[in-house]
Amino acid sequence: MSLPLRFKAVRKSDGLESFVNYDMREAMLGSNHCAGSIDIDGFFSFDLNSTPDLDDVEICQSTGLTDSRGVEVFEGDVLLDEHGWMFFVVWEKGLAKFRVRDFVADGYVYAANTINNMRVIGNRWMPAEELKARAEAVSATVY
DSSP states (O other), X not given: OOOOOOXXXXXXXTOOEEEOOSOHHHHHHSTTSOTTOOOHHHHOOSOTTSOOOGGGXXXXXXXXXXXXXXXXXXXXXXXXXXXXXXXXXXXXXXTTEEEEEETTTSOOEEEGGGGGGSEEEEEXXXXXXXXXXXXXXXXXXXX
């Protein structure tokens, strides 16, 4: 059984997330849709009274993996390990797989299978102060 092809939209200016509530594969190939057509309004629900600035929106694919609490992990998510280090999830185009990259040094890369030992605390477009506060709160209560 294959996993659904799921995505979320993130507003890059503040990190606000909007989840796609349907399986993208079915939306593209299902009998109720023309092949290749996607209802763009179904993607974005940041503000129902306005159309999002698409230059400010990042579409992030699900890795198909979950963190230590069972939360689905998406490309661009920021993860916290048990030592208090932050990482973010990237798609390595040349390798055709998801990897976990050190958030601070931006140099250390780990296999995506290390995600199940970490916790999602936000995404890489959130303000640094908010990520730091979340990391401190999680570290104080969990580890």
